[in-house]
Amino acid sequence: MYTQYYSQHDTEWRDAVSVRHALLALLSEGPKYGLQLREEFEARTGEVWPLNVGQVYTTLQRLERDGLVESDGDDDDGPQKGFRITSDGAAELAGWLRTPPDLASPPRDELVMKVLVALRVPGTDVHQVIQVHRRYLVQLMQQWTRIKEAEAESDLGLALVVDAELFRLDAVIRWLDAADGRLKRAAADPPQPASLALPRLRRRVGTRS
Amino acid sequence: MTVLELKDISKAYGQGAARVEALHGVDLTVEAGGMVAVMGPSGSGKSTLLTIAGSLEEPSAGEVLINGAPLSRMSRNEKARLRRRTVGYVFQDFNLLPGLTVAENVALPLELDGTGARAARAASRAALAGLGLADRGNRYPSELSGGERQRVAIARAVVGDRGLLLADEPSGALDSVNAEAVMRLIHEACKRGVAAVVVTHDAQLASWADRVVFLRDGRVVDQTAPLPGPESLLMPGQTS
Numbered sequence: 001m002y003t004q005y006y007s008q009h010d011t012e013w014r015d016a017v018s019v020r021h022a023l024l025a026l027l028s029e030g031p032k033y034g035l036q037l038r039e040e041f042e043a044r045t046g047e048v049w050p051l052n053v054g055q056v057y058t059t060l061q062r063l064e065r066d067g068l069v070e071s072d073g074d075d076d077d078g079p080q081k082g083f084r085i086t087s088d089g090a091a092e093l094a095g096w097l098r099t100p101p102d103l104a105s106p107p108r109d110e111l112v113m114k115v116l117v118a119l120r121v122p123g124t125d126v127h128q129v130i131q132v133h134r135r136y137l138v139q140l141m142q143q144w145t146r147i148k149e150a151e152a153e154s155d156l157g158l159a160l161v162v163d164a165e166l167f168r169l170d171a172v173i174r175w176l177d178a179a180d181g182r183l184k185r186a187a188a189d190p191p192q193p194a195s196l197a198l199p200r201l202r203r204r205v206g207t208r209s
Numbered sequence: 210m211t212v213l214e215l216k217d218i219s220k221a222y223g224q225g226a227a228r229v230e231a232l233h234g235v236d237l238t239v240e241a242g243g244m245v246a247v248m249g250p251s252g253s254g255k256s257t258l259l260t261i262a263g264s265l266e267e268p269s270a271g272e273v274l275i276n277g278a279p280l281s282r283m284s285r286n287e288k289a290r291l292r293r294r295t296v297g298y299v300f301q302d303f304n305l306l307p308g309l310t311v312a313e314n315v316a317l318p319l320e321l322d323g324t325g326a327r328a329a330r331a332a333s334r335a336a337l338a339g340l341g342l343a344d345r346g347n348r349y350p351s352e353l354s355g356g357e358r359q360r361v362a363i364a365r366a367v368v369g370d371r372g373l374l375l376a377d378e379p380s381g382a383l384d385s386v387n388a389e390a391v392m393r394l395i396h397e398a399c400k401r402g403v404a405a406v407v408v409t410h411d412a413q414l415a416s417w418a419d420r421v422v423f424l425r426d427g428r429v430v431d432q433t434a435p436l437p438g439p440e441s442l443l444m445p446g447q448t449s
Contacts, residue, residue, distance in 0.1 A: 131423065131431050138248070139433050141416035146436065149396065149417075166413055173412040181250060 019059050020068075024085060024093040027069060031084035034060060044157045068092055111172060115179055126183055134176050141169050211277065212373050212404035213239040213262055218271035220257055220427075231257040232268070232427045239406055241372065244399040246415035247408040249424035255408035256377055258424065262406060263296050263375045264288045275373060293322040297366025297374045299395075301381030303358045305350040305365075312337065312346035315365045324369070336364040340394055356387030360394065367398050374398060374405040380414055392417040 038056045063069040068089035072082045118129045148162045220232040232254045239245050249255050260266040264280050273280045305314050316333035340360045380388030396417050399405050415421045423431040
């Protein structure tokens with residue numbers, strides 16, 4: 001079960017945080033070798049997100065093609081080949097740091113969909129469905145908190161990554177809590193049929209995939 | 210060793226049509242060194258559970274045992290002694306006495322219990338030092354920040370080797386950095402052998418506990434499974 005959730009999360013993270021910009025950031029500190037870049041990338045993200053070596057070299061080749069980094073120039077593509085950032089690369093990095101990610105339109109959230117669907121499936125106790133997810137999320141938070149307790153004091157990068165995960169999971173639990181309360185109130189005092197609510201929302205904001 | 214045991218605890222307030230059942234058939238066991246979080250929304254019975262566990266309130270049915278001794282068989286005086294010697298409380302609003310210094314606040318439960326002033330002060334200083342407050346002993350609560358005040362409240366709750374710590378939303382109005390510091394302290398007290406129950410609606414606080422119990426409408430509806438090792442998160446895709 002952890003594998004399933006985490007591999008999915010891992011992919012999302014890779015999409016969101018481009019390896020290109022992470023490598024540019026590391027090179028902004030000074031020239032580095034390919035192998036060194038990979039090691040530093042993993043160290044800075046608290047080793048939570050391992051990066052395969054092929055990904056590093058493919059990305060470096062593309063950065064060089066786009067004029068954002070320069071290499072030592074010899075033909076040897078081995079781990080000892082040195083790279084440095086160009087002024088175009090520095091400008092690209094500065095622009096990326098200040099470009100907000102797309103948070104404007106709501107993501108297609110699997111958990112939200114499950115709760116909405118549970119409302120429509122006869123004989124389903126929605127509160128019990130919510131509790132299954134709440135328990136799972138709290139268990140994940142317990143594990144992240146153990147990592148924070150054990151190691152994050154001495155590793156700033158890891159502490160920031162763990163905080164981000166804890167706040168993200170906490171937000172989902174808060175939504176479940178709010179949904180739980182809202183459904184309880186609705187059961188006691190049924191609202192007007194709201195079948196138009198979703199299409200209206202969809203028209204207004206569109207949805208990220 | 211089991212420090213706290215709640216057996217089939219129910220609590221009702223009021224009579225007839227006005228009767229409200231705050232707790233219904235709650236079982237809970239906390240071992241020495243264990244930290245249990247009780248999570249639930251407002252009105253789920255969390256605070257009632259804590260006051261009953263700490264003998265501040267009597268259950269309508271069921272039994273509370275502290276260190277194996279049933280509270281129902283204790284006299285009023287015996288319960289008062291238990292509260293002074295064995296049980297420490299931490300509340301959301303700190304409950305420090307404004308007219309006493311920090312060191313006096315922490316020494317107070319021991320002095321009330323008949324410990325000599327000198328020994329009580331020594332224990333107070335030790336508890337404060339353990340929470341990074343060694344230089345705050347002579348200040349008054351009003352001179353401290355919210356985070357420091359809550360640390361003093363924790364020092365008061367664990368002073369003199371108490372074995373049971375009961376905390377009600379212990380990081381209430383604190384920011385997340387101070388809230389984390391408070392939970393870290395409670396967790397460290399547990400590592401020294403204290404049994405703790407923390408009631409909260411906040412998942413970030415609850416996640417410090419070894420076990421999280423979910424309370425809904427006065428009933429325990431669920432609890433977390435024992436924790437797997439943290440390595441299951443650090444190597445994504447390689448766990449099962």
